[in-house]
Structures are given as C-alpha cells and as structure tokens.
Amino acid sequence: MNDTRQFHLLAGIMTERDTRSDDAIYQSLWEAIVEHRLSPGARLPEDALAGAFGVSRTMIRRVLQRLALEQLVTLRTHRGAQITSPTPGEARDVFRARRLLEGALLTEVVERITPEDLQALTQIAEQERHARREQAIRLSARFHARLMAIAGNASLSEALSQLISRTSLIIAVYGRHRAGCPCEHPDLIALLEAGELAPIQTWMHQHLTGIEASLDFTASGDALPDFEHLFGHHREQNAS
Amino acid sequence: MNDTRQFHLLAGIMTERDTRSDDAIYQSLWEAIVEHRLSPGARLPEDALAGAFGVSRTMIRRVLQRLALEQLVTLRTHRGAQITSPTPGEARDVFRARRLLEGALLTEVVERITPEDLQALTQIAEQERHARREQAIRLSARFHARLMAIAGNASLSEALSQLISRTSLIIAVYGRHRAGCPCEHPDLIALLEAGELAPIQTWMHQHLTGIEASLDFTASGDALPDFEHLFGHHREQNAS
DNA sequence: GCCTTGAAGATTGTATACAAGCATTTTCCA
DNA sequence: TGGAAAATGCTTGTATACAATCTTCAAGGC
Numbered sequence: 071m072n073d074t075r076q077f078h079l080l081a082g083i084m085t086e087r088d089t090r091s092d093d094a095i096y097q098s099l100w101e102a103i104v105e106h107r108l109s110p111g112a113r114l115p116e117d118a119l120a121g122a123f124g125v126s127r128t129m130i131r132r133v134l135q136r137l138a139l140e141q142l143v144t145l146r147t148h149r150g151a152q153i154t155s156p157t158p159g160e161a162r163d164v165f166r167a168r169r170l171l172e173g174a175l176l177t178e179v180v181e182r183i184t185p186e187d188l189q190a191l192t193q194i195a196e197q198e199r200h201a202r203r204e205q206a207i208r209l210s211a212r213f214h215a216r217l218m219a220i221a222g223n224a225s226l227s228e229a230l231s232q233l234i235s236r237t238s239l240i241i242a243v244y245g246r247h248r249a250g251c252p253c254e255h256p257d258l259i260a261l262l263e264a265g266e267l268a269p270i271q272t273w274m275h276q277h278l279t280g281i282e283a284s285l286d287f288t289a290s291g292d293a294l295p296d297f298e299h300l301f302g303h304h305r306e307q308n309a310s
Numbered sequence: 311m312n313d314t315r316q317f318h319l320l321a322g323i324m325t326e327r328d329t330r331s332d333d334a335i336y337q338s339l340w341e342a343i344v345e346h347r348l349s350p351g352a353r354l355p356e357d358a359l360a361g362a363f364g365v366s367r368t369m370i371r372r373v374l375q376r377l378a379l380e381q382l383v384t385l386r387t388h389r390g391a392q393i394t395s396p397t398p399g400e401a402r403d404v405f406r407a408r409r410l411l412e413g414a415l416l417t418e419v420v421e422r423i424t425p426e427d428l429q430a431l432t433q434i435a436e437q438e439r440h441a442r443r444e445q446a447i448r449l450s451a452r453f454h455a456r457l458m459a460i461a462g463n464a465s466l467s468e469a470l471s472q473l474i475s476r477t478s479l480i481i482a483v484y485g486r487h488r489a490g491c492p493c494e495h496p497d498l499i500a501l502l503e504a505g506e507l508a509p510i511q512t513w514m515h516q517h518l519t520g521i522e523a524s525l526d527f528t529a530s531g532d533a534l535p536d537f538e539h540l541f542g543h544h545r546e547q548n549a550s
Numbered sequence: 551g552c553c554t555t556g557a558a559g560a561t562t563g564t565a566t567a568c569a570a571g572c573a574t575t576t577t578c579c580a
Numbered sequence: 581t582g583g584a585a586a587a588t589g590c591t592t593g594t595a596t597a598c599a600a601t602c603t604t605c606a607a608g609g610c
Binding site for chain 1: 341372376379400403404406407414415
Binding site: 115127131149150 | 593
C-alpha cells in the first residue's frame with residue numbers, strides 16, 4: 071500500500087520501474103529538478119525514491135548527497151532531503167558569479183571555437199526552439215554548458231555547470247513570467263560567427279543581467295522553502 | 311589482528327581512537343591530504359579508515375564520496391579509493407583556472423577589504439612563517455581562501471577553495487624543491503594595504519605562475535598513481 | 551624460465567535490520 | 581472549546597551481513 075503512494079509521489083521522473091545504476095538515478099533526478107518537474111521545496115523521501123527506482127535507500131542516499139553537494143538539494147539531519155529553495159541572496163550571488171565566470175571564459179571561447187562547436191550550439195538552439203517548455207529549460211542549460219566547455223578548462227566548466235543548474239532553481243522560485251532564457255541564443259550564435267569579442271561579452275552580460283532583472287524577489291522569504299509558491303502550482307502529496 | 315595493521319596504516323591522522331562525526335572525519339582527512347601526510351596514490355581502504363575513526367564503513371564511504379567529488383580522492387569501482395594524482399594536464403588546468411578566478415576576484419577584494427580582513431590575513435601569514443613545513447602548506451591554502459572570501463561571493467569562493475586544495479595535491483606530485491608557496495604572502499599584504507589594484511593583480515599572477523613554473527612535469531606519467539614518488543618518500547604498507 | 555590459468559583471499563557494492571529523532575495526532579485538563 | 585503534553589507512527593542515521601568483483605599467489609604447461 072505504501073508503494074502505490076510513493077510511486078505516485080514521483081510520477082513523471084522515470085519511464086518504468088526498473089533497477090538503475092547510481093549515475094542513471096542521478097541523471098533522472100537532475101533532469102527532473104532542472105526541468106522544474108520537481109519544484110524547490112519538494113520533499114524527497116528516501117523510501118519513495120528507492121521504491122520508484124527499484125533500488126535500496128543506500129544508492130538513493132548517495133545520489134542525494136551528491137545533489138546536496140551541488141546545492142540542488144538541501145539535506146537536513148533527521149528531516150530528509152528537499153529541493154533547494156535558493157534565497158534572494160544566493161540568487162544574486164549565482165548571477166554575479168556567472169557574469170564573472172562566463173565573461174572571463176568567453177575570451178578563450180572566442181579564440182578556440184571551431185565550426186563543429188558552432189554547429190553543435192546551433193543544433194541545441196534549434197532543439198530549444200522546437201522543444202516543449204520543460205525541456206527548453208534543460209536545453210538552455212546545456213547550451214550555456216556546451217558553450218563554456220569550448221574554453222577547454224574542465225575545472226571552471228564544472229563549477230560553472232553547477233551554477234547553471236542552480237540558476238534553474240532560482241528561476242523556478244523567483245521567475246515571474248514563465249520564461250527561462252527567452253530564446254536569445256540564436257543571436258549569440260550570430261555574434262560568435264562574426265568572432266568579435268567585445269560585442270559577445272556585452273551580449274552575455276546583458277543576457278544574464280536581463281534574466282536576473284526579470285526575477286521577482288519580493289514574493290518569498292529568505293530561509294525556508296516557500297510553500298506558498300509550491301501550493302500555487304500544485305501539491306505533490308495527496309491528502310488521503 | 312587486522313586492526314593493528316589498519317591502525318598503523320593511518321598513523322598520524324587522528325589524535326586518539328574515538329567516535330567522530332561525519333564532518334570531523336572529513337576535516338581530518340582533508341587536512342591529512344592537504345598537509346601531504348597522505349600522498350597522492352595512497353590507498354584508503356574503507357575498513358582501515360573505519361577502524362581508525364571508530365565508525366562503520368557507512369560514514370567512511372560518505373566522506374570518501376565527498377572527497378571524490380572535490381577531486382581530492384579518486385574512486386574506482388571495486389578498487390577502492392586513493393588520493394588523487396593529478397595529471398600534468400589537470401595541473402595546468404587548475405593553475406589556469408586559479409589565475410583567471412583569483413585575478414577576477416581581486417577586483418572586488420580590493421574594493422571591499424577591511425582592516426579586520428587585513429589583520430586576519432596578517433595573522434595567517436605570521437603563523438605560516440613560524441609553522442612547521444606540513445602545517446605551512448595548509449596555512450598557505452587558508453591564506454588564499456581567506457583572501458578570496460573577502461570578495462563576498464560564496465559560490466566562487468567554494469569553487470576556488472577546491473582548486474586551492476587540488477593545488478596542494480599537484481605540489482605533492484610535481485613539486486621539486488619542497489617549497490609550496492615560498493612565503494611571499496607578506497609582500498601581498500603590503501600591496502593590499504597600499505590598495506592599488508594593478509600591482510596586486512600583477513603580483514598574484516606572478517605568484518601563481520611562479521609556483522607553476524617551479525613544478526617538474528617530466529617525472530611521472532599521466533594516468534596512473536606514481537608509485538615511484540610514493541616509494542621515494544616512505545611506504546605506508548609494511549611488508550609482512 | 552616465463553607465461554597462462556586457476557583458486558584463495560581480501561575489498562568493495564548493495565541491501566537490510568535496528569536504533570534514534572522528528573512530526574502528527576490524540577488525549578487530558580483547564 | 582482551546583491549549584498543552586504525551587504517545588504513536590513515520591522518516592532518517594548507523595551498523596552489519598551477504599554477494600560480487602578484483603587482486604594475489606600458486607601450480608601447471610609451453
């Protein structure tokens with residue numbers, strides 16, 4: 071009887087009930103979070119996840135710890151895991167960090183970019199335009215990650231990837247109109263083809279600042295998960 | 311009988327055999343790694359650590375996973391954990407990342423630095439000068455971390471802290487003369503007191519480039535842990 | 551003498567059992 | 581009827597047992 075409820079709780083995360091490996095579970099959860107199928111504040115009971123993925127709590131705990139270290143999930147002792155609700159302060163922090171990092175990396179990106187890179191970026195941007203809204207968010211994240219990978223600095227790319235994921239959480243909490251990246255990416259591709267550094271950096275700075283400016287920090291509080299926002303959309307738990 | 315050997319294997323990590331929490335174990339291992347008491351390539355058997363810290367493998371595995379995500383430890387399936395031996399490529403990657411990040415953050419550091427900050431930095435530099443060689447490495451890492459924390463960007467500070475820790479590993483593998491940071495930090499403090507951005511950035515760039523230039527990448531290979539280096543110092547396993 | 555093949559030992563991977571803590575509800579008293 | 585305290589149930593924290601895999605060592609063949 072518990073199983074049914076647990077399964078329902080996480081409907082939409084997985085395709086069918088089969089045993090998956092560590093990384094596959096991480097991937098599934100990551101996508102569900104970045105695509106806003108799991109909203110900030112949502113609780114992630116270990117038993118429910120274990121049941122849904124057909125593994126024991128051991129693996130689930132490992133995955134949750136990894137997500138927690140990446141700040142996508144908040145782990146509180148004896149209170150379990152829930153999707154992180156970034157505070158306004160953290161949100162501004164992430165955008166400042168992204169402006170700095172992406173701005174700096176663009177120098178090397180412009181130097182090293184190849185036609186293959188441009189093609190890959192074009193393809194992602196294309197998918198982004200035709201994708202459903204949920205997947206568009208994930209593709210937008212992939213676009214930025216792929217772009218910055220061109221700089222060829224694995225350490226910074228990884229750090230930046232985490233910042234990009236967290237941006238998705240921030241938009242989930244504070245986004246007003248439901249837009250993530252308002253599909254400006256094709257414009258950047260045109261600039262990249264031209265190859266002039268200055269306008270590219272300007273574009274990126276405005277791109278990030280524009281997203282940040284579109285947020286509304288007045289709604290929710292700082293510390294606690296914003297249940298108001300959660301309830302506004304739809305509640306995961308059924309009341310039985 | 312196993313216990314004795316295990317305990318001996320990790321001598322010097324802990325003060326006495328008592329039960330510690332998750333974070334305390336992480337801290338102990340982190341310090342042991344950064345201070346080069348555990349050299350790159352050293353194996354970290356779960357049973358041995360569990361015995362040494364008086365906890366079960368469960369906690370040890372969690373700590374090892376965290377260290378692995380920070381790239382201080384390498385986890386290979388069915389083959390256990392060992393201290394990461396950065397490849398020359400990774401080493402250059404880390405230094406490039408540090409030059410970029412620390413250079414960029416210095417702008418905000420100079421803007422926001424307070425007398426209290428200067429005092430704290432002075433104190434660390436002072437301890438550094440009087441400390442034993444092992445602890446000096448850790449203090450040097452703390453100096454850089456404390457300095458960059460002034461910029462007030464938690465996300466980037468955290469990423470940078472990981473890069474700084476990894477630098478310690480790099481020095482352990484490729485350092486020729488046993489110098490880590492050759493105690494140039496007081497010079498930086500003088501520049502910070504003057505408050506001119508340009509010379510500070512120049513200093514930092516030369517500082518990092520100088521450390522990188524002092525490394526010798528010809529010795530060890532790329533992929534595997536360098537047992538040559540390990541044996542050169544002293545072996546952890548006794549031959550019984 | 552060296553390489554290949556097999557078996558024993560040791561270590562990790564996963565699941566589960568039990569203990570500890572928190573949340574909710576129920577009950578009792580004012 | 582409202583509030584507070586206690587008890588029950590649920591969730592997580594930790595340890596341990598067992599299975600799977602790798603490594604090592606030994607024996608046999610080339």
